[in-house]
Amino acid sequence: MLVSGSKNNHYSLIGLQRNHGVAENTKYIAILGISIATIAISLAAIAISLQSATPANTPNAMQVIAQPHYSGEKKEFWLFNSDIPDLNESKMDMPDDVYSMPVMAVFKGDKVVIHFFNTEGQGEDDHSFTIFDKPYNVNVTLKPGENTTITLDANTTGTFTYYCTFHQPTMRGQLIVQSPPY
Ligand SMILES: [Cu+2]
Numbered sequence: 311m312l313v314s315g316s317k318n319n320h321y322s323l324i325g326l327q328r329n330h331g332v333a334e335n336t337k338y339i340a341i342l343g344i345s346i347a348t349i350a351i352s353l354a355a356i357a358i359s360l361q362s363a364t365p366a367n368t369p370n371a372m373q374v375i376a377q378p379h380y381s382g383e384k385k386e387f388w389l390f391n392s393d394i395p396d397l398n399e400s401k402m403d404m405p406d407d408v409y410s411m412p413v414m415a416v417f418k419g420d421k422v423v424i425h426f427f428n429t430e431g432q433g434e435d436d437h438s439f440t441i442f443d444k445p446y447n448v449n450v451t452l453k454p455g456e457n458t459t460i461t462l463d464a465n466t467t468g469t470f471t472y473y474c475t476f477h478q479p480t481m482r483g484q485l486i487v488q489s490p491p492y
Pocket residue numbers: 391407435436437438474475476477481
């Protein structure tokens with residue numbers, strides 16, 4: 311029994327070895343399969359994470375957009391011809407005419423809307439609103455009683471003189487375009 315048992319064991323061992331050999335192959339195939347599956351899952355995970363990267367970044371992008379940035383406003387002015395009371399024009403050798411507003415201050419990015427009025431009576435003086443400083447180029451003349459609306463895109467900072475071509479040196483003012491507040 312022992313001998314046959316040992317034989318049986320021997321055969322069994324061979325059988326096991328054989329079986330073991332088949333099992334090894336199966337194991338390698340299984341390991342290979344698991345490895346491929348692992349790589350495939352990893353690639354899929356990377357692909358999903360890349361896809362989800364866009365929506366994940368969206369809140370950050372929105373935060374950047376939400377940061378305050380001055381985008382300009384509409385700034386309206388009402389500008390009239392006026393005069394210096396009791397100015398002796400011949401004695402002073404200058405006209406008594408002036409603008410009602412000597413300064414218009416805006417920010418870069420603003421849309422400047424100027425409602426310009428000539429309030430003179432019939433037969434009296436013309437007045438102009440004129441800027442020749444670049445990039446602002448305006449030259450509008452109004453006859454007595456007329457009015458118009460002038461629009462400017464305040465896209466360049468600086469101080470720009472506006473003046474009436476008929477009444478110098480008194481009828482002038484300054485358009486001040488400041489850097490945006492934020
Ligand atoms: Cu004038």
